[in-house]
Amino acid sequence: MVRKPAWLLHILAVMTLLALFLPDSQVLAAPVALLTVKSSSGAAYESRLAVDASRLVKSIHAARARRTEQNLKGSETGNAPVFDTYLKLSSSGAGSEEIYLLNRRGDLYEEATHQLLPLDAKTGAYLKEQAGRLRTMHYGAIHPWPHASTLLPKMTKFTITDLETGLSFQAQHRAGRQHADVQPLTKADTAVMKQIYNGVWSWERRAVLVQAGDGQRLAASMAGMPHGGDGIPGNDFSGHFCLHFLGSTTHGSAQVDLEHQLMVRKAGGALDDYFGRAGAEEVAAAYVAAIHLRDSQLLKLSFGSLRHPQLEETMRWMHGLAAIRPSKNQPVQSGSINGNGLLALDFPIQVELTRKERKPEHTTLMFRLRRLSPIDSWHIESVDKRS
Numbered sequence: 053m054v055r056k057p058a059w060l061l062h063i064l065a066v067m068t069l070l071a072l073f074l075p076d077s078q079v080l081a082a083p084v085a086l087l088t089v090k091s092s093s094g095a096a097y098e099s100r101l102a103v104d105a106s107r108l109v110k111s112i113h114a115a116r117a118r119r120t121e122q123n124l125k126g127s128e129t130g131n132a133p134v135f136d137t138y139l140k141l142s143s144s145g146a147g148s149e150e151i152y153l154l155n156r157r158g159d160l161y162e163e164a165t166h167q168l169l170p171l172d173a174k175t176g177a178y179l180k181e182q183a184g185r186l187r188t189m190h191y192g193a194i195h196p197w198p199h200a201s202t203l204l205p206k207m208t209k210f211t212i213t214d215l216e217t218g219l220s221f222q223a224q225h226r227a228g229r230q231h232a233d234v235q236p237l238t239k240a241d242t243a244v245m246k247q248i249y250n251g252v253w254s255w256e257r258r259a260v261l262v263q264a265g266d267g268q269r270l271a272a273s274m275a276g277m278p279h280g281g282d283g284i285p286g287n288d289f290s291g292h293f294c295l296h297f298l299g300s301t302t303h304g305s306a307q308v309d310l311e312h313q314l315m316v317r318k319a320g321g322a323l324d325d326y327f328g329r330a331g332a333e334e335v336a337a338a339y340v341a342a343i344h345l346r347d348s349q350l351l352k353l354s355f356g357s358l359r360h361p362q363l364e365e366t367m368r369w370m371h372g373l374a375a376i377r378p379s380k381n382q383p384v385q386s387g388s389i390n391g392n393g394l395l396a397l398d399f400p401i402q403v404e405l406t407r408k409e410r411k412p413e414h415t416t417l418m419f420r421l422r423r424l425s426p427i428d429s430w431h432i433e434s435v436d437k438r439s
């Protein structure tokens with residue numbers, strides 16, 4: 053009789069046990085549901101929160117059944133997702149993973165099919181509440197400049213965190229009246245700031261979080277260009293950079309800078325709210341700012357939909373541009389045209405547009421904006437370059 057060696061018996065025993073228990077453990081592996089907030093789909097900096105998976109799985113199944121019955125399609129406006137909050141459902145046993153975006157009501161939006169899954173009211177409210185908690189943790193508090201300046205008096209040192217990359221550095225408030233003029237503390241801090249700007253100083257505005265002394269994190273916007281007075285020698289940064297808060301104005305013109313203000317709202321998680329209330333011209337101006345800043349999130353919000361026919365084309369176009377700004381000499385549009393109950397508006401914006409390695413050119417963008425009703429928000433229906 054041939055005896056099987058002991059090690060072979062062990063292996064056989066383990067394989068038998070695996071065969072017996074693996075299917076069961078697959079069934080028993082509980083699904084995991086994670087909410088994620090990040091300021092753009094490519095952002096490295098994100099916040100996560102585990103939520104009640106079994107409740108969501110049940111509610112999603114019921115919503116799918118209802119949708120099939122009614123052949124319900126996710127409509128665009130009003131149901132459009134907020135573009136920074138995701139729900140990921142995964143089951144390690146089954147090896148499956150589903151990713152949804154949330155909309156303002158707490159319903160789920162399936163990106164692959166562009167369909168809406170309206171959850172039952174209680175589960176929707178639960179998800180909305182959890183998402184609200186997570187957004188508060190992720191974003192900064194928006195304070196108007198007069199108040200922000202009291203939280204960060206001159207000579208205060210604080211940490212600045214870039215909302216997209218999650219990189220942080222130390223800086224000091226040195227001067228400034230309508231915004232903070234700030235300097236990186238050390239050479240190492242300057243190096244991190246330059247890394248945030250991909251190694252090239254620029255006036256590009258970026259959404260940042262500022263850690264105030266009282267434990268609050270404030271929403272702000274920085275520009276990455278050293279200029280003017282330098283109070284910290286030896287930090288590899290010749291001059292200061294500007295840090296804007298809500299309502300801050302620029303040095304010379306005492307004007308509120310739209311791109312800074314949009315980035316402050318981005319840092320505060322309030323872009324969705326801004327677009328919800330914005331007039332037609334503000335949405336169009338935000339579109340121009342989105343292209344200048346190459347900010348996909350802003351662009352999606354100005355179109356109000358992930359399946360707008362011009363979205364992909366505009367994404368490609370903006371990466372070939374060096375700059376786009378509203379022309380200085382154009383007549384300022386009156387804001388009053390928003391209040392008269394119109395549902396569609398056409399108007400031009402003259403822009404100075406610079407393609408990479410080319411000279412600036414002046415051109416006119418023709419905008420058509422629409423809203424479903426006078427209480428709905430405006431979004432861009434089409435933009436065409438007038439030649």
Ligand SMILES: [Zn+2]
Binds near residue numbers: 228231232233294
């Ligand atoms: Zn400044």
